[in-house]
Amino acid sequence: MSTPVSSPPYRKRVLTMRAISKHFGAVKALTDVDFWVNEGEVVALIGDNGAGKSTLVKILAGVHPPDGGTIDFDDEEVAIASPADSQALGIETIFQDLALCDNLDVVANLWLGRELTTSGGLDEVEMEQRTWTLLRELSAKVPSVRIPVAALSGGQRQTVAIARSLIGEPRVVILDEPTAALGVAQTAEVLNLIERLRERGHGVILISHNMADVLAVADRIVVLRLGRNNGVFNAVDATSETLVAAITGATQGGGKAAEPPPASRIEARPGAGESPDAGPGAPIIPMPSKASRRPSTRDRGDA
Ligand SMILES: Nc1ncnc2c1ncn2[C@@H]1O[C@H](COP(=O)(O)OP(=O)(O)OP(=O)(O)O)[C@@H](O)[C@H]1O
Numbered sequence: 282m283s284t285p286v287s288s289p290p291y292r293k294r295v296l297t298m299r300a301i302s303k304h305f306g307a308v309k310a311l312t313d314v315d316f317w318v319n320e321g322e323v324v325a326l327i328g329d330n331g332a333g334k335s336t337l338v339k340i341l342a343g344v345h346p347p348d349g350g351t352i353d354f355d356d357e358e359v360a361i362a363s364p365a366d367s368q369a370l371g372i373e374t375i376f377q378d379l380a381l382c383d384n385l386d387v388v389a390n391l392w393l394g395r396e397l398t399t400s401g402g403l404d405e406v407e408m409e410q411r412t413w414t415l416l417r418e419l420s421a422k423v424p425s426v427r428i429p430v431a432a433l434s435g436g437q438r439q440t441v442a443i444a445r446s447l448i449g450e451p452r453v454v455i456l457d458e459p460t461a462a463l464g465v466a467q468t469a470e471v472l473n474l475i476e477r478l479r480e481r482g483h484g485v486i487l488i489s490h491n492m493a494d495v496l497a498v499a500d501r502i503v504v505l506r507l508g509r510n511n512g513v514f515n516a517v518d519a520t521s522e523t524l525v526a527a528i529t530g531a532t533q534g535g536g537k538a539a540e541p542p543p544a545s546r547i548e549a550r551p552g553a554g555e556s557p558d559a560g561p562g563a564p565i566i567p568m569p570s571k572a573s574r575r576p577s578t579r580d581r582g583d584a
């Protein structure tokens with residue numbers, strides 16, 4: 282099946298990190314890192330162990346304050362001093378441990394801390410209906426919303442964690458290694474889910490070590506090496522070999538590789554031949570139309 286994925290007429294920049302640095306004692310986890318994400322875009326963040334991926338997203342999640350650099354959200358400079366600040370901006374982070382309550386059912390997990398109430402107490406009917414609506418929208422395969430999440434498979438648990446992150450309609454969803462512990466079929470399910478997130482217009486940041494996953498689902502791929510930018514690639518043109526070369530340092534991304542342009546330059550989505558994302562000297566190539574993207578996981582019929 283080759284249904285073209287419709288692309289939005291423009292992609293608004295949601296988040297821009299510039300020259301971010303972070304050290305832990307003598308360890309320089311991040312040096313001068315640039316990173317950005319647009320609405321309806323899946324950006325993969327890749328790199329070897331210790332490259333700084335988790336540290337970068339923990340700065341967005343309000344776990345660590347950066348030592349240097351700036352973060353703009355919707356073109357306004359912001360300080361993210363706590364996880365509550367991050368959530369209030371519209372950033373949801375799904376860490377690898379998922380932080381689900383095993384003994385509670387799917388509905389209770391989704392609405393934990395944000396329960397809907399009526400005058401008589403919890404509005405279980407409304408919460409259950411909205412849970413089903415959300416799961417249907419995500420084409421998620423969960424057998425029942427009234428079973429404890431302990432009874433679900435790894436992929437289904439990941440689905441519940443992603444669905445929970447969407448309750449507040451975040452602008453940016455961060456997934457740290459969502460498929461690391463999953464089998465083939467479950468991985469395909471989660472990749473499908475990530476495509477649904479893109480369709481819903483969320484900016485998605487995906488940390489992964491799996492090149493096949495990254496190439497299947499990402500629009501843009503950002504490589505970190507030893508805490509520095511080492512290349513930005515459009516997924517449609519990248520190969521496992523070019524990515525591995527950037528990860529290992531066989532190719533240099535030009536140090537501070539991808540200075541994001543000022544927001545005014547990326548508001549309108551330009552025509553072919555002009556890159557909305559790459560700054561001068563950046564290795565990124567012009568963003569192709571979605572119709573020319575590699576087949577989505579759905580098109581390949583994996584799910
Ligand atoms: N809380 C911390 N205290 C001290 N050092 C830390 C801390 N968090 C990360 N580091 C160090 O910062 C560097 C980057 O770590 P980070 O976890 O961001 O890497 P990563 O790219 O996520 O790696 P992995 O693929 O193994 O998850 C590493 O050298 C790590 O040891």
Ligand SMILES: [Mg+2]
Pocket residue numbers: 334335336
């Ligand atoms: Mg990590």
